[in-house]
Amino acid sequence: MSESLFKIFDEVSSKQWKQKIQYDLKGADYNETLVWQSPEGIHVKPFYHPDEFSGEFEPIPGQPASWNITQQIFVDDEAIANKIAVDAVDRGAEAIIFSSEKEFSSEKLFLDFxxxxxNIYFELNFLSEAFILSLNDFLADKKATVYYNLDPIGHLARTGNWFHNLKTDHDILGKLWAKMPTKNLLSVDTTIYQNAGANMVQQLAYALAHANEYLNHFTTELDSGQVPPVSIHFKLAVGSNYFFEIAKIRSLRKLFSVLAEEYNVDTVCHIVCIPSKRNKTLYDYNVNMLRTTTETMSAALGGANSICSLPYDAVYHKSNEFGERIARNQLLILKSESYFDLVTNPSDGAYYIESLTDELSEKALQLFKNIEAGGGFLQQLKEGIIQKKIKESAAREQQQFDSGELKLLGTNYHINKSDLMKQELELYPFVKSKPRKTLIQPIIEKRLAETQEQQRLKTEEA
Structure with a gap:
Protein backbone atom coordinates (compact mmCIF):
# COMPACT_ATOMS: atom_id res chain seq x y z
CA MET A 1 0.00 0.00 0.00
CA SER A 2 1.60 3.21 -1.19
CA GLU A 3 -0.48 5.62 0.86
CA SER A 4 -0.31 5.84 4.63
CA LEU A 5 -3.34 4.46 6.44
CA PHE A 6 -3.38 7.56 8.60
CA LYS A 7 -4.58 9.62 5.64
CA ILE A 8 -7.98 7.94 5.69
CA PHE A 9 -8.69 9.21 9.21
CA ASP A 10 -9.67 12.77 10.05
CA GLU A 11 -7.26 14.76 12.17
CA VAL A 12 -8.24 15.16 15.81
CA SER A 13 -7.54 18.54 17.40
CA SER A 14 -6.24 19.15 20.88
CA LYS A 15 -9.64 20.54 21.86
CA GLN A 16 -11.40 17.38 20.66
CA TRP A 17 -9.03 15.14 22.61
CA LYS A 18 -9.62 17.13 25.77
CA GLN A 19 -13.40 17.04 25.31
CA LYS A 20 -13.30 13.26 24.88
CA ILE A 21 -11.16 12.86 28.00
CA GLN A 22 -13.45 15.14 30.00
CA TYR A 23 -16.47 13.08 28.88
CA ASP A 24 -14.78 9.80 29.94
CA LEU A 25 -13.96 11.27 33.36
CA LYS A 26 -17.72 11.30 34.10
CA GLY A 27 -17.68 14.60 35.94
CA ALA A 28 -14.27 14.34 37.62
CA ASP A 29 -12.14 17.46 37.34
CA TYR A 30 -9.66 17.23 34.45
CA ASN A 31 -6.89 19.24 36.13
CA GLU A 32 -7.19 17.59 39.55
CA THR A 33 -7.42 14.08 38.12
CA LEU A 34 -4.92 14.01 35.26
CA VAL A 35 -2.60 17.00 35.57
CA TRP A 36 0.18 16.64 38.12
CA GLN A 37 2.73 19.17 39.30
CA SER A 38 6.45 18.41 39.54
CA PRO A 39 8.72 19.73 42.35
CA GLU A 40 9.87 22.36 39.85
CA GLY A 41 6.32 23.73 39.49
CA ILE A 42 5.79 22.26 36.02
CA HIS A 43 2.27 21.04 35.31
CA VAL A 44 2.45 17.78 33.37
CA LYS A 45 -0.54 17.13 31.14
CA PRO A 46 -1.94 13.73 30.08
CA PHE A 47 -1.25 14.44 26.41
CA TYR A 48 0.61 16.91 24.19
CA HIS A 49 -0.57 17.93 20.74
CA PRO A 50 0.95 19.85 17.78
CA ASP A 51 -1.84 22.42 18.11
CA GLU A 52 -0.11 23.64 21.27
CA PHE A 53 3.13 24.54 19.50
CA SER A 54 3.84 27.26 16.97
CA GLY A 55 6.39 26.64 14.24
CA GLU A 56 9.34 24.29 14.19
CA PHE A 57 11.28 23.35 17.30
CA GLU A 58 14.69 24.97 17.60
CA PRO A 59 17.58 22.46 17.42
CA ILE A 60 19.55 21.86 20.61
CA PRO A 61 23.04 23.37 20.17
CA GLY A 62 26.00 21.03 20.45
CA GLN A 63 24.22 17.68 20.36
CA PRO A 64 27.04 15.11 20.02
CA ALA A 65 27.05 12.56 17.22
CA SER A 66 27.54 9.82 19.82
CA TRP A 67 28.54 9.31 23.45
CA ASN A 68 31.49 7.68 25.16
CA ILE A 69 31.33 4.74 27.57
CA THR A 70 33.20 6.08 30.57
CA GLN A 71 34.71 4.57 33.71
CA GLN A 72 35.93 6.38 36.81
CA ILE A 73 39.16 5.26 38.47
CA PHE A 74 40.62 6.53 41.72
CA VAL A 75 44.39 7.05 41.61
CA ASP A 76 46.06 5.94 44.82
CA ASP A 77 48.68 3.51 43.56
CA GLU A 78 49.61 4.48 39.98
CA ALA A 79 50.46 0.93 38.92
CA ILE A 80 47.11 -0.43 40.10
CA ALA A 81 45.17 2.45 38.52
CA ASN A 82 47.09 1.93 35.25
CA LYS A 83 46.26 -1.78 35.19
CA ILE A 84 42.55 -1.07 35.80
CA ALA A 85 42.47 1.66 33.13
CA VAL A 86 44.19 -0.37 30.41
CA ASP A 87 41.95 -3.35 31.14
CA ALA A 88 38.83 -1.13 31.10
CA VAL A 89 39.70 0.25 27.66
CA ASP A 90 40.40 -3.27 26.41
CA ARG A 91 36.91 -4.26 27.62
CA GLY A 92 35.06 -1.40 25.96
CA ALA A 93 35.62 1.85 27.87
CA GLU A 94 36.03 4.86 25.58
CA ALA A 95 36.88 7.44 28.25
CA ILE A 96 38.46 7.29 31.72
CA ILE A 97 37.92 9.72 34.59
CA PHE A 98 41.01 9.72 36.82
CA SER A 99 40.25 11.02 40.32
CA SER A 100 43.07 11.87 42.71
CA GLU A 101 43.66 13.50 46.06
CA LYS A 102 47.39 14.02 45.47
CA GLU A 103 50.02 14.41 42.76
CA PHE A 104 51.00 11.27 40.88
CA SER A 105 53.57 10.00 38.37
CA SER A 106 52.30 10.49 34.83
CA GLU A 107 54.74 7.94 33.47
CA LYS A 108 53.51 5.20 35.81
CA LEU A 109 49.82 6.02 35.45
CA PHE A 110 49.87 6.09 31.65
CA LEU A 111 52.21 3.19 30.96
CA ASP A 112 51.09 1.55 27.67
CA PHE A 113 47.89 3.62 27.73
CA ASN A 119 39.54 10.27 26.10
CA ILE A 120 40.99 11.30 29.47
CA TYR A 121 39.21 13.28 32.19
CA PHE A 122 40.73 14.41 35.48
CA GLU A 123 39.08 15.18 38.81
CA LEU A 124 41.86 16.57 40.98
CA ASN A 125 41.10 17.40 44.59
CA PHE A 126 44.05 19.80 44.67
CA LEU A 127 45.25 22.73 42.57
CA SER A 128 48.93 22.88 41.62
CA GLU A 129 50.17 24.98 38.70
CA ALA A 130 53.47 23.09 38.38
CA PHE A 131 51.87 19.65 38.43
CA ILE A 132 49.14 20.47 35.91
CA LEU A 133 51.65 22.08 33.53
CA SER A 134 53.85 19.00 33.81
CA LEU A 135 50.86 16.74 33.23
CA ASN A 136 49.83 18.79 30.20
CA ASP A 137 53.33 18.63 28.71
CA PHE A 138 53.39 14.86 29.15
CA LEU A 139 49.99 14.27 27.56
CA ALA A 140 50.48 16.83 24.76
CA ASP A 141 53.38 14.76 23.48
CA LYS A 142 51.06 11.74 23.36
CA LYS A 143 48.44 13.69 21.37
CA ALA A 144 45.84 12.65 23.95
CA THR A 145 42.37 14.17 24.20
CA VAL A 146 42.31 15.53 27.75
CA TYR A 147 39.79 17.41 29.93
CA TYR A 148 41.38 18.83 33.08
CA ASN A 149 38.09 19.90 34.70
CA LEU A 150 39.45 22.46 37.15
CA ASP A 151 36.65 23.84 39.33
CA PRO A 152 37.72 25.87 42.39
CA ILE A 153 34.18 27.22 42.90
CA GLY A 154 32.85 23.67 42.96
CA HIS A 155 35.50 22.81 45.53
CA LEU A 156 34.38 25.78 47.63
CA ALA A 157 30.72 24.70 47.44
CA ARG A 158 31.56 21.09 48.34
CA THR A 159 34.11 21.65 51.13
CA GLY A 160 33.44 25.21 52.33
CA ASN A 161 36.99 26.31 51.44
CA TRP A 162 39.02 27.23 48.38
CA PHE A 163 41.96 25.04 47.43
CA HIS A 164 44.24 27.85 48.68
CA ASN A 165 42.25 31.10 48.76
CA LEU A 166 40.16 33.04 46.27
CA LYS A 167 43.03 35.12 44.86
CA THR A 168 45.56 32.28 44.67
CA ASP A 169 43.09 29.86 43.06
CA HIS A 170 42.11 32.37 40.39
CA ASP A 171 45.74 33.38 39.81
CA ILE A 172 46.68 29.74 39.24
CA LEU A 173 43.76 29.28 36.84
CA GLY A 174 44.79 32.44 34.99
CA LYS A 175 48.40 31.29 34.62
CA LEU A 176 47.35 27.85 33.44
CA TRP A 177 44.91 29.39 30.99
CA ALA A 178 47.69 31.59 29.56
CA LYS A 179 50.28 28.80 29.30
CA MET A 180 48.16 25.85 28.15
CA PRO A 181 46.90 25.94 24.55
CA THR A 182 43.90 23.79 25.41
CA LYS A 183 40.32 24.93 25.88
CA ASN A 184 39.55 21.91 28.03
CA LEU A 185 40.54 23.49 31.33
CA LEU A 186 37.44 24.71 33.18
CA SER A 187 34.61 22.60 34.53
CA VAL A 188 31.38 23.04 36.45
CA ASP A 189 30.58 20.04 38.63
CA THR A 190 26.85 20.23 39.28
CA THR A 191 26.53 16.77 40.85
CA ILE A 192 26.77 18.29 44.33
CA TYR A 193 23.52 20.19 43.79
CA GLN A 194 21.50 17.17 42.66
CA ASN A 195 22.98 14.83 45.27
CA ALA A 196 22.22 17.36 48.02
CA GLY A 197 18.55 17.58 47.01
CA ALA A 198 18.21 20.54 44.62
CA ASN A 199 15.35 20.31 42.15
CA MET A 200 16.03 20.48 38.41
CA VAL A 201 15.35 24.18 37.98
CA GLN A 202 17.81 24.90 40.78
CA GLN A 203 20.39 22.53 39.28
CA LEU A 204 20.20 24.28 35.92
CA ALA A 205 20.21 27.80 37.35
CA TYR A 206 23.13 27.04 39.68
CA ALA A 207 25.05 25.42 36.83
CA LEU A 208 24.54 28.54 34.71
CA ALA A 209 25.41 30.95 37.53
CA HIS A 210 28.43 28.83 38.47
CA ALA A 211 29.68 28.94 34.85
CA ASN A 212 28.96 32.67 34.65
CA GLU A 213 31.43 33.33 37.47
CA TYR A 214 34.22 31.81 35.37
CA LEU A 215 33.19 33.47 32.11
CA ASN A 216 32.87 36.87 33.75
CA HIS A 217 36.25 36.54 35.47
CA PHE A 218 38.28 35.37 32.49
CA THR A 219 36.71 37.43 29.72
CA THR A 220 37.04 40.70 31.63
CA GLU A 221 40.80 40.14 31.88
CA LEU A 222 41.22 40.10 28.09
CA ASP A 223 42.12 42.94 25.80
CA SER A 224 39.19 44.50 24.01
CA GLY A 225 38.17 42.50 20.94
CA GLN A 226 40.12 39.39 21.85
CA VAL A 227 38.08 36.20 21.62
CA PRO A 228 38.99 33.91 24.50
CA PRO A 229 39.56 30.17 23.94
CA VAL A 230 37.27 29.44 26.87
CA SER A 231 34.95 26.48 26.93
CA ILE A 232 33.06 25.07 29.88
CA HIS A 233 32.55 21.40 30.61
CA PHE A 234 29.72 20.25 32.85
CA LYS A 235 29.35 17.17 35.01
CA LEU A 236 25.72 16.30 35.72
CA ALA A 237 24.09 13.84 38.09
CA VAL A 238 21.08 12.13 36.50
CA GLY A 239 18.12 11.06 38.64
CA SER A 240 15.24 8.68 38.08
CA ASN A 241 12.65 11.11 36.64
CA TYR A 242 13.22 9.71 33.14
CA PHE A 243 11.76 12.29 30.76
CA PHE A 244 12.57 15.26 33.00
CA GLU A 245 16.24 14.20 33.09
CA ILE A 246 16.34 13.99 29.29
CA ALA A 247 14.91 17.51 29.17
CA LYS A 248 17.35 18.74 31.83
CA ILE A 249 20.39 17.92 29.72
CA ARG A 250 18.84 19.52 26.65
CA SER A 251 17.91 22.61 28.69
CA LEU A 252 21.48 23.01 29.91
CA ARG A 253 22.76 23.10 26.35
CA LYS A 254 20.19 25.73 25.36
CA LEU A 255 20.85 27.88 28.42
CA PHE A 256 24.62 27.74 28.15
CA SER A 257 24.46 28.63 24.47
CA VAL A 258 22.56 31.83 25.34
CA LEU A 259 25.02 32.72 28.11
CA ALA A 260 28.17 31.94 26.09
CA GLU A 261 26.95 34.02 23.17
CA GLU A 262 26.87 37.06 25.44
CA TYR A 263 30.57 36.54 26.18
CA ASN A 264 31.47 35.75 22.56
CA VAL A 265 32.87 32.33 23.51
CA ASP A 266 32.21 28.81 22.27
CA THR A 267 28.48 28.18 22.70
CA VAL A 268 28.84 24.38 22.67
CA CYS A 269 29.38 22.77 26.05
CA HIS A 270 30.74 19.30 26.81
CA ILE A 271 28.61 17.25 29.23
CA VAL A 272 29.57 14.22 31.30
CA CYS A 273 26.71 12.42 33.04
CA ILE A 274 26.75 10.04 35.99
CA PRO A 275 23.82 8.54 37.93
CA SER A 276 22.68 10.34 41.07
CA LYS A 277 23.68 9.03 44.48
CA ARG A 278 20.61 10.49 46.17
CA ASN A 279 18.22 7.65 45.31
CA LYS A 280 20.72 4.80 45.74
CA THR A 281 20.14 2.35 48.59
CA LEU A 282 22.04 0.09 50.93
CA TYR A 283 19.29 -2.52 51.27
CA ASP A 284 18.06 -4.45 48.23
CA TYR A 285 21.10 -3.02 46.49
CA ASN A 286 20.54 -4.90 43.21
CA VAL A 287 17.70 -2.45 42.48
CA ASN A 288 20.45 0.15 42.07
CA MET A 289 21.27 -1.54 38.75
CA LEU A 290 17.76 -0.82 37.51
CA ARG A 291 18.00 2.79 38.69
CA THR A 292 21.36 3.40 37.00
CA THR A 293 20.13 1.77 33.79
CA THR A 294 17.21 4.19 33.35
CA GLU A 295 19.41 7.10 34.42
CA THR A 296 22.10 6.31 31.85
CA MET A 297 19.35 5.89 29.24
CA SER A 298 18.17 9.42 30.05
CA ALA A 299 21.74 10.65 29.64
CA ALA A 300 22.07 9.00 26.24
CA LEU A 301 18.73 10.31 24.95
CA GLY A 302 19.37 13.76 26.42
CA GLY A 303 22.63 14.21 24.53
CA ALA A 304 25.54 13.62 26.94
CA ASN A 305 29.06 13.47 25.47
CA SER A 306 30.25 10.90 27.97
CA ILE A 307 28.30 8.65 30.33
CA CYS A 308 29.78 7.01 33.41
CA SER A 309 27.58 4.53 35.23
CA LEU A 310 27.68 4.03 39.01
CA PRO A 311 28.44 0.54 40.37
CA TYR A 312 25.41 -0.99 42.09
CA ASP A 313 27.44 -1.48 45.30
CA ALA A 314 29.20 1.90 45.34
CA VAL A 315 27.29 2.93 48.48
CA TYR A 316 28.91 0.34 50.72
CA HIS A 317 31.73 -1.46 48.83
CA LYS A 318 35.18 -0.28 47.92
CA SER A 319 35.92 -0.15 44.21
CA ASN A 320 35.96 -3.72 42.90
CA GLU A 321 36.31 -5.44 39.54
CA PHE A 322 32.85 -7.03 39.54
CA GLY A 323 30.93 -3.85 40.33
CA GLU A 324 32.91 -1.82 37.79
CA ARG A 325 32.41 -4.49 35.12
CA ILE A 326 28.64 -4.54 35.64
CA ALA A 327 28.50 -0.73 35.41
CA ARG A 328 30.57 -0.70 32.23
CA ASN A 329 28.56 -3.54 30.70
CA GLN A 330 25.32 -1.60 31.28
CA LEU A 331 26.65 1.06 28.92
CA LEU A 332 28.00 -1.49 26.44
CA ILE A 333 24.54 -3.08 26.21
CA LEU A 334 22.86 0.29 25.71
CA LYS A 335 25.32 1.25 22.99
CA SER A 336 26.17 -1.99 21.21
CA GLU A 337 23.00 -4.05 21.65
CA SER A 338 20.25 -1.46 22.16
CA TYR A 339 21.69 1.02 19.61
CA PHE A 340 21.27 4.09 21.80
CA ASP A 341 24.06 5.78 19.85
CA LEU A 342 22.73 5.50 16.31
CA VAL A 343 20.60 8.66 16.34
CA THR A 344 22.19 12.01 17.17
CA ASN A 345 19.06 13.75 18.43
CA PRO A 346 16.43 11.11 19.32
CA SER A 347 14.43 13.45 21.57
CA ASP A 348 14.00 16.24 19.02
CA GLY A 349 10.39 16.84 18.07
CA ALA A 350 8.84 14.82 20.91
CA TYR A 351 6.11 17.19 22.12
CA TYR A 352 6.35 16.20 25.79
CA ILE A 353 10.14 16.46 25.95
CA GLU A 354 10.24 19.67 23.92
CA SER A 355 7.66 21.19 26.27
CA LEU A 356 9.62 20.10 29.35
CA THR A 357 12.83 21.46 27.84
CA ASP A 358 11.29 24.88 27.26
CA GLU A 359 9.63 25.09 30.68
CA LEU A 360 12.75 24.02 32.56
CA SER A 361 14.81 26.51 30.54
CA GLU A 362 12.44 29.39 31.21
CA LYS A 363 12.20 28.73 34.94
CA ALA A 364 15.97 28.19 35.29
CA LEU A 365 16.72 31.37 33.35
CA GLN A 366 14.46 33.37 35.66
CA LEU A 367 16.16 31.92 38.75
CA PHE A 368 19.57 32.65 37.20
CA LYS A 369 18.56 36.28 36.70
CA ASN A 370 17.44 36.46 40.33
CA ILE A 371 20.82 35.09 41.46
CA GLU A 372 22.68 37.66 39.38
CA ALA A 373 20.45 40.44 40.70
CA GLY A 374 21.30 39.24 44.22
CA GLY A 375 25.04 39.64 43.68
CA GLY A 376 25.91 36.50 41.76
CA PHE A 377 26.53 32.87 42.60
CA LEU A 378 29.65 33.37 44.75
CA GLN A 379 28.00 36.10 46.77
CA GLN A 380 24.93 33.98 47.44
CA LEU A 381 27.13 31.03 48.42
CA LYS A 382 28.92 33.24 50.94
CA GLU A 383 25.60 34.48 52.31
CA GLY A 384 24.27 30.92 52.57
CA ILE A 385 21.32 31.59 50.26
CA ILE A 386 22.14 28.77 47.84
CA GLN A 387 22.62 26.32 50.72
CA LYS A 388 19.32 27.37 52.27
CA LYS A 389 17.37 26.90 49.03
CA ILE A 390 18.86 23.45 48.45
CA LYS A 391 18.04 22.43 52.03
CA GLU A 392 14.43 23.53 51.57
CA SER A 393 14.12 21.50 48.37
CA ALA A 394 15.81 18.49 49.99
CA ALA A 395 13.49 18.68 53.01
CA ARG A 396 10.41 18.57 50.77
CA GLU A 397 11.76 15.53 48.92
CA GLN A 398 12.75 13.86 52.18
CA GLN A 399 9.24 14.36 53.55
CA GLN A 400 7.82 12.70 50.43
CA PHE A 401 10.13 9.72 50.97
CA ASP A 402 9.41 9.47 54.70
CA SER A 403 5.66 9.53 54.07
CA GLY A 404 5.92 6.85 51.37
CA GLU A 405 4.74 9.15 48.59
CA LEU A 406 8.17 8.85 46.98
CA LYS A 407 9.00 5.15 46.81
CA LEU A 408 12.35 3.39 46.70
CA LEU A 409 11.82 -0.30 46.04
CA GLY A 410 13.18 -2.52 48.80
CA THR A 411 13.77 0.40 51.15
CA ASN A 412 10.45 2.09 51.95
CA TYR A 413 8.34 -0.03 49.58
CA HIS A 414 8.16 -3.85 49.38
CA ILE A 415 10.77 -4.16 52.11
CA ASN A 416 12.63 -7.45 52.46
CA LYS A 417 12.99 -7.66 56.24
CA SER A 418 15.38 -10.60 56.02
CA ASP A 419 17.86 -8.50 54.05
CA LEU A 420 20.95 -8.00 56.29
CA MET A 421 23.78 -5.60 55.47
CA LYS A 422 25.84 -5.09 58.61
CA GLN A 423 28.53 -7.58 57.60
CA GLU A 424 28.72 -6.24 54.04
CA LEU A 425 29.86 -2.69 54.85
CA GLU A 426 33.34 -1.84 53.58
CA LEU A 427 32.58 1.89 53.42
CA TYR A 428 30.66 4.16 55.77
CA PRO A 429 27.51 4.78 53.70
CA PHE A 430 26.18 7.85 55.52
CA VAL A 431 26.98 11.55 55.81
CA LYS A 432 30.32 11.93 57.55
CA SER A 433 30.86 14.60 60.18
CA LYS A 434 34.24 16.31 59.86
CA PRO A 435 34.42 19.40 62.10
CA ARG A 436 36.73 22.01 60.60
CA LYS A 437 36.93 25.73 60.01
CA THR A 438 35.35 26.80 56.72
CA LEU A 439 34.77 30.06 54.90
CA ILE A 440 31.21 29.14 54.00
CA GLN A 441 28.73 26.45 54.93
CA PRO A 442 29.43 23.54 52.56
CA ILE A 443 26.71 21.89 50.51
CA ILE A 444 26.25 18.39 51.91
CA GLU A 445 25.27 15.38 49.82
CA LYS A 446 22.80 13.04 51.49
CA ARG A 447 20.92 9.99 50.24
CA LEU A 448 17.19 9.84 50.86
CA ALA A 449 17.33 6.46 52.60
CA GLU A 450 20.12 7.20 55.10
CA THR A 451 18.04 7.68 58.27
CA GLN A 452 15.90 4.62 57.60
CA GLU A 453 18.97 2.52 56.80
CA GLN A 454 20.70 3.55 60.02
CA GLN A 455 17.63 2.44 61.98
CA ARG A 456 17.60 -0.92 60.23
CA LEU A 457 21.31 -1.47 60.91
CA LYS A 458 20.67 -0.83 64.63
CA THR A 459 17.91 -3.45 64.52
CA GLU A 460 20.40 -5.91 63.01
CA GLU A 461 22.83 -5.22 65.84
CA ALA A 462 20.08 -5.85 68.42
Missing part, protein backbone atom coordinates in the same frame (compact mmCIF):
# COMPACT_ATOMS: atom_id res chain seq x y z
CA UNK A 114 45.95 3.57 24.40
CA UNK A 115 45.64 7.33 23.89
CA UNK A 116 44.13 6.97 20.41
CA UNK A 117 41.23 4.88 21.73
CA UNK A 118 40.28 6.75 24.88
Missing amino acids: PYDQC
